[in-house]
Structures are given as C-alpha cells and as structure tokens.
Amino acid sequence: MEKFTVHKGLALPLDRSNVDTDAIIPKQYLKSVKRTGFGPALFDDWRYLTPGEPGMNFSNRHINNDFVLNKPRYKGATVLLARDNFGCGSSREHAVWALAEYGFRAVIAPSFADIFYNNSFKNGFLPIALSSDIVEKLFQATEAKEGYEITVDLENQQVKTPDGEAYDFELDSFRKHCLLNGLDDIGLTLQHAEDIKAFEAKRSAEAPWLFR
Amino acid sequence: MAGKTLYDKVFDAHVVRSDEGDENGNGTCLLYIDRHLVHEVTSPQAFEGLELAGRAPWRISSMVAVPDHNVPTTGLEKGIEDPVSKIQVETLGANCERLGITEFGLGDVRQGIVHVMGPEQGAILPGMTVVCGDSHTSTHGAFGALAHGIGTSEVEHVMATQCLIQKKMKNMRVTVDGKVGAGVTAKDIVLAIIGEIGTAGGTGCAIEFAGEAIRDLSIEGRMTVCNMAIEGGARAGMIAVDDKTIEYVKGRPYAPTDEEWEAAVAEWQTLHSDEDAEFDIEVVIPATDIQPQVTWGTSPEMVVPVAGVTPDPVAESDAVKSGAISAALAYMGLEANTPITEITVDKVFIGSCTNSRIEDLRAAAEAVKDGKVADNVKLAMVVPGSGLVKQQAEAEGLDKIFTAAGFEWREPGCSMCLAMNADRLEPGERCASTSNRNFEGRQGQGGRTHLVSPAMAAAAAIHGHFVDVRAV
Numbered sequence: 001m002e003k004f005t006v007h008k009g010l011a012l013p014l015d016r017s018n019v020d021t022d023a024i025i026p027k028q029y030l031k032s033v034k035r036t037g038f039g040p041a042l043f044d045d046w047r048y049l050t051p052g053e054p055g056m057n058f059s060n061r062h063i064n065n066d067f068v069l070n071k072p073r074y075k076g077a078t079v080l081l082a083r084d085n086f087g088c089g090s091s092r093e094h095a096v097w098a099l100a101e102y103g104f105r106a107v108i109a110p111s112f113a114d115i116f117y118n119n120s121f122k123n124g125f126l127p128i129a130l131s132s133d134i135v136e137k138l139f140q141a142t143e144a145k146e147g148y149e150i151t152v153d154l155e156n157q158q159v160k161t162p163d164g165e166a167y168d169f170e171l172d173s174f175r176k177h178c179l180l181n182g183l184d185d186i187g188l189t190l191q192h193a194e195d196i197k198a199f200e201a202k203r204s205a206e207a208p209w210l211f212r
Numbered sequence: 213m214a215g216k217t218l219y220d221k222v223f224d225a226h227v228v229r230s231d232e233g234d235e236n237g238n239g240t241c242l243l244y245i246d247r248h249l250v251h252e253v254t255s256p257q258a259f260e261g262l263e264l265a266g267r268a269p270w271r272i273s274s275m276v277a278v279p280d281h282n283v284p285t286t287g288l289e290k291g292i293e294d295p296v297s298k299i300q301v302e303t304l305g306a307n308c309e310r311l312g313i314t315e316f317g318l319g320d321v322r323q324g325i326v327h328v329m330g331p332e333q334g335a336i337l338p339g340m341t342v343v344c345g346d347s348h349t350s351t352h353g354a355f356g357a358l359a360h361g362i363g364t365s366e367v368e369h370v371m372a373t374q375c376l377i378q379k380k381m382k383n384m385r386v387t388v389d390g391k392v393g394a395g396v397t398a399k400d401i402v403l404a405i406i407g408e409i410g411t412a413g414g415t416g417c418a419i420e421f422a423g424e425a426i427r428d429l430s431i432e433g434r435m436t437v438c439n440m441a442i443e444g445g446a447r448a449g450m451i452a453v454d455d456k457t458i459e460y461v462k463g464r465p466y467a468p469t470d471e472e473w474e475a476a477v478a479e480w481q482t483l484h485s486d487e488d489a490e491f492d493i494e495v496v497i498p499a500t501d502i503q504p505q506v507t508w509g510t511s512p513e514m515v516v517p518v519a520g521v522t523p524d525p526v527a528e529s530d531a532v533k534s535g536a537i538s539a540a541l542a543y544m545g546l547e548a549n550t551p552i553t554e555i556t557v558d559k560v561f562i563g564s565c566t567n568s569r570i571e572d573l574r575a576a577a578e579a580v581k582d583g584k585v586a587d588n589v590k591l592a593m594v595v596p597g598s599g600l601v602k603q604q605a606e607a608e609g610l611d612k613i614f615t616a617a618g619f620e621w622r623e624p625g626c627s628m629c630l631a632m633n634a635d636r637l638e639p640g641e642r643c644a645s646t647s648n649r650n651f652e653g654r655q656g657q658g659g660r661t662h663l664v665s666p667a668m669a670a671a672a673a674i675h676g677h678f679v680d681v682r683a684v
Binding site: 017018020021022023026027028029031032033034035045051054055083084085088089090091092093094096111112113114115118119122123170174186187189190192193195196200203205207208209210211212 | 229231240242244246253254257260265267270271273281282296299300303318337340346347349360361362364365366368369372373374375377379394399404411412415416429442446447466467468472475476479493511532539571598630631632644650651652653654657
C-alpha cells in the first residue's frame with residue numbers, strides 16, 4: 001500500500017450530502033475482475049451526459065460541464081470536500097479505487113459511512129472527519145479562491161489551509177500507523193497466526209458445529 | 213457491572229486477541245470469522261491478491277460461494293450473453309474449483325441471491341460471525357449472528373487470516389413497541405425506522421431490533437428488517453434468538469444434528485441482551501404509528517406513509533436539507549405536495565435480498581388476487597431469491613397467479629435491485645420496487661425508484677399507481 005505522510009493538493013468542493021457508492025462508481029463497472037480502470041468512470045452519471053459502459057472509449061463521451069469535477073479550475077484536484085454521510089450504500093471498494101485512481105488522496109467531510117471509511121484505509125486514501133462548521137468554511141474558501149490548496153498532515157493529524165488555519169482531526173492509532181508506513185495488514189495479522197490457531201482449537205472443541 | 217448486549221456477547225466470544233493494554237493499544241481486536249459468503253463481484257480481486265502474495269485461504273470450509281449479481285433472469289439455457297459478466301461469473305467458478313470452495317453455480321437449484329441462499333442452507337447459525345463483500349450481509353443478524361458487509365481488501369484479509377481487524381461498535385437498540393396493524397409488513401417497519409433515524413442514524417453502531425412487533429415477525433420478516441440496517445447507517449443489525457430462530461434452522465443442510473444440535477441450542481438460547489444491558493443509543497417507535505411506506509426520493513430516509521404527500525422544500529428551514537429535497541424531487545420528476553397514491557409507475561420489481569423469499573412472494577400473490585397488471589405498467593416482474601424459493605412458489609401455484617395477471621416470472625438473482633444484468637430501468641422510468649436502495653441510477657441510469665413492500669408493489673402493478681394495500 002502507498003504510504004501517506006503529508007499531502008498538499010488542490011481542493012475540490014462536491015456540495016452534496018449522502019453521496020452513495022453507486023454515484024461514486026456505477027454498477028456496470030463492477031463487472032471488472034481488476035483493481036484498476038475505475039478512475040475515468042468516477043462519478044460517471046454526474047460527470048458525463050451520455051451513458052457509459054466498461055471498455056468504451058471515454059474520450060468520445062459528452063462531458064457535463066456543470067459538474068464540479070469538469071470545471072477547469074479544479075483540474076488536478078487531490079483533496080475532495082464533501083458533506084455528511086459520504087460513501088453510504090454498497091460495500092464496493094471500487095468506490096475508493098475510483099477516487100484514488102482519479103488522483104484523490106484524501107476526502108474531508110463531516111461524516112462517513114462505516115464500510116467506505118474502512119475501505120479507504122486499505123488503499124492509502126485518507127478520509128478525514130471535521131465538524132460541519134469547519135467543512136463549511138473549507139467549502140467557502142475553496143469556492144472563493146481559485147487554486148485553493150489544502151495540506152493534510154497525517155503524522156500531526158492536522159488539516160492546514162493557505163490562510164494559516166490548522167484543524168485537528170481524530171484517527172484510530174492503528175490505522176494511522178498502517179497508513180504512515182504503508183503496511184499490509186494481512187501480513188501484520190499473520191504475525192498472530194498462533195493466536196488464531198489457538199482460538200480455533202478451543203472454539204472448535206466447544207462449538208464443533210461452527211467448523212463443518 | 214451492567215449486563216451484556218447481544219452484540220457484546222457475540223463479539224466477545226470471537227475475540228482472538230485485543231490490543232488493549234499494549235503500548236500502542238487502542239482496543240483494536242482480531243475478530244474470528246465463522247462464515248464467509250462469497251459472490252462474483254467483490255471477490256475476484258481478493259482471490260488475485262491472495263495468489264499474488266502466495267497465500268492460501270485459512271479455512272476453506274468457512275466459505276460458501278454463489279454467483280448472483282450478474283446472472284441473467286431469462287434465457288439461462290443460452291448462458292450469460294454479456295461477455296464481461298460472463299468472465300466475472302466464470303472467474304468465481306474457476307477460483308472455487310481451484311481452491312475447493314463450495315459453490316452453488318448456475319443451474320444448481322440452490323443458486324440464488326447470496327443472502328437468500330445462506331440462511332436457506334443453514335449456513336448461517338445463531339451466534340456466528342458472518343462476513344461477505346456485500347453491504348446487505350446485515351441480513352443475517354436476524355439469526356442473532358454478527359454479520360456485516362466488508363470491502364474487497366477485507367474479503368482478502370478474511371480469506372487469508374479468518375479474522376477481521378475490528379474495534380467494537382456502539383450499541384444501539386431500536387424498539388418497535390406494540391403490535392403493527394394488519395397489512396403492515398417487515399418492510400414497512402424497517403422503512404419507518406430509517407425514516408425516523410435517518411440514513412446515518414446507525415453509523416458506528418450495531419443496531420439491535422427489539423420489541424413486540426419485531427418478535428412477532430417471522431424469521432423471513434426479521435431478515436428483511438436486518439437487511440436494511442445498512443440503509444440506517446449500521447453495518448450490523450441483530451435480533452435476539454427465540455424459538456422461531458431455532459425452529460427455522462433445524463434440519464437445514466449446514467445445521468448441526470443429534471448431540472451437537474442439543475449443545476448448539478443450549479448455547480443459542482443465551483443469545484439475547486441481558487435485562488440490565490446498557491445501550492449507547494435507544495430509539496423507541498410505537499408500532500401502531502407505522503403505516504405502509506413508500507419512498508419518494510433518492511435516499512431510503514426519504515419515505516412517507518402511503519397516505520402522505522411528497523415534501524415541500526419551502527417548508528424546510530435547514531438550507532442543506534431543503535436543497536436535498538429539491539434535488540431529489542427534480543430527479544424523481546415529482547412536484548412538492550403530490551399525494552403518493554397519485555404517482556403512477558412504469559415498472560414493478562418484486563425481488564432482491566430484501567424481499568424475494570417465499571413469504572414475500574405469497575404476500576405479493578395475495579395482493580394480485582385476480583387482478584391484471586395495469587395498461588400503463590410496461591413491465592412487472594417477479595424474481596425469486598433462489599432456485600429453491602422458485603421451486604416452492606411453483607409448488608404452491610404462485611407463478612400461475614403472477615403470470616395470469618401479466619407479471620413475468622423470472623430465474624433467481626439480484627436482477628433489477630442494482631441492474632448489473634440486463635434487467636434495468638430506462639432513463640425517466642418509474643418503478644415500484646421491493647429492493648433496498650432508491651439512489652440515483654441504482655436501477656438503471658436516470659431510473660426512478662420507489663421502495664415498497666411486496667404487497668404494495670403488487671398492488672401498484674395492478675392499479676398502475678400506488679395504493680394502500682389495506683384499502684383494496
């Protein structure tokens with residue numbers, strides 16, 4: 001997994017609450033057996049005016065110029081701003097893969113859906129929960145000033161703005177450790193293989209019906 | 213010390229190790245997983261990851277696989293025509309064969325929606341920890357199991373280690389007090405709950421559904437309620453084990469027998485929250501307040517009783533909420549203050565992991581009675597949850613009731629719940645659907661979804677618009 005330490009990048013304001021994973025990456029792209037190829041289809045229904053299918057030539061599609069992702073001033077954005085309950089709905093990790101492949105490294109919102117939040121950390125992509133008031137300030141600043149860049153400092157758990165503001169965010173220490181070091185958590189868990197075997201031995205004696 | 217909740221009991225019984233007390237300790241646990249359900253959409257990258265890392269699955273017998281999302285519901289004899297879907301379904305088959313994982317493939321009568329197949333086979337037992345790369349895994353909490361959806365990286369993690377890295381969630385209890393009126397179903401109960409708590413109401417929580425109205429539900433009804441816990445933001449929904457649970461499990465292929473059965477039942481009977489257990493969040497809803505529900509918008513919390521009207525954004529003082537109402541009405545092609553019963557539908561879908569079990573089909577058939585699908589309804593389809601559900605329905609003659617009325621009787625699968633196969637809405641089409649999500653584009657780009665119970669969907673097909681099933 002890619003390490004995450006400090007990232008500074010252009011912010012992009014997606015002013016909607018309850019952005020669901022169907023909106024982030026529609027179902028037709030989930031037929032893929034690969035982990036890649038989802039970036040061009042990120043927010044597909046909002047981003048294009050014509051329907052999309054996997055494997056098609058995306059450059060021929062009609063762009064929705066009203067959608068924030070297509071505005072020239074936000075080209076190259078890497079920090080997504082969103083509203084409450086971002087990533088709700090389906091468990092599809094393809095949503096995170098699409099965001100990361102497009103180039104986003106972090107998303108800042110007042111709240112996240114649990115499965116999306118969890119999936120993010122497995123892909124070097126950082127979801128940051130800040131209060132609604134702070135998120136509103138960031139939205140206003142981003143919309144007011146072209147080229148507004150936000151810095152995310154994982155080590156110090158801070159979001160910093162060009163105006164010199166710094167906002168602390170909460171983060172689970174284990175997830176932080178994995179992200180800072182780009183650790184593969186399967187490898188970490190397998191260090192406890194003896195514990196897992198011991199648990200299994202005990203449990204299968206008590207409740208053998210669970211091991212049929 | 214306070215007693216334990218049902219969630220506490222199942223969680224605690226599965227902790228392999230906890231970081232509590234370590235210098236970096238923060239309560240992160242390794243949670244042992246008893247059952248891993250697998251389908252074709254969220255597993256291929258996990259199987260590939262495992263292989264690339266040279267790792268083998270930890271316990272093959274914990275896994276049961278079935279293709280469901282991509283499978284066609286007509287013309288199965290021709291196989292899967294969509295080449296991309298075909299590869300995905302074949303990839304699951306090849307991975308299962310290579311590793312020796314039990315799979316109920318196309319053509320097997322046990323094939324169906326993973327969350328219908330699992331309980332049907334007895335592969336879900338009370339007190340189990342269950343995962344699947346699918347958010348509706350919450351369904352299995354109906355058995356007093358701790359079941360939740362995971363992403364593909366976690367699918368790979370469970371395959372490789374039989375464990376999930378987990379911190380304990382908060383305990384939330386939703387009590388539906390008293391008895392619901394006639395014609396009010398499990399679907400109406402759970403939609404009303406989501407309307408009350410909101411789509412993020414259960415975020416960070418395991419929700420225990422309790423109260424007389426929940427106890428009164430059949431196991432299939434309880435599955436419908438727990439299925440949509442995720443639409444209330446909770447990864448897991450749970451319901452205490454009672455005699456109905458044990459009776460449902462008895463005799464199923466994966467269920468224990470003889471002496472093991474006796475021991476299992478003794479353990480299962482402890483699977484309820486202690487009297488003095490404390491919950492972080494408590495919500496009480498009077499059952500008598502719950503009417504048949506219809507969603508009007510693009511989030512499951514956008515729901516009203518069938519006698520209601522669509523909301524008016526002008527009447528909403530919160531600017532963000534008002535904007536969301538306006539956007540949803542625009543997407544749905546509806547005006548504010550429209551009576552729900554005046555909304556006409558183009559298509560009707562009866563199916564999905566929420567409502568495709570035999571009792572759902574019986575309720576829908578009952579609402580069809582001797583009616584005919586209304587002329588303005590272009591397509592009304594019934595998609596049984598599994599081959600076994602289909603077989604049972606046909607034995608009871610339900611298929612004849614549906615086809616005589618003008619419904620299409622299809623083969624099992626996820627179908628138009630998420631439209632990964634050919635079953636979908638065209639832009640602007642409006643659907644009465646027994647599925648679980650009314651998100652923009654969920655049933656097809658530009659499609660408009662209204663979530664309802666099976667009886668309400670069937671009645672909408674017959675009348676061409678929403679009606680109160682209790683009045684017809």
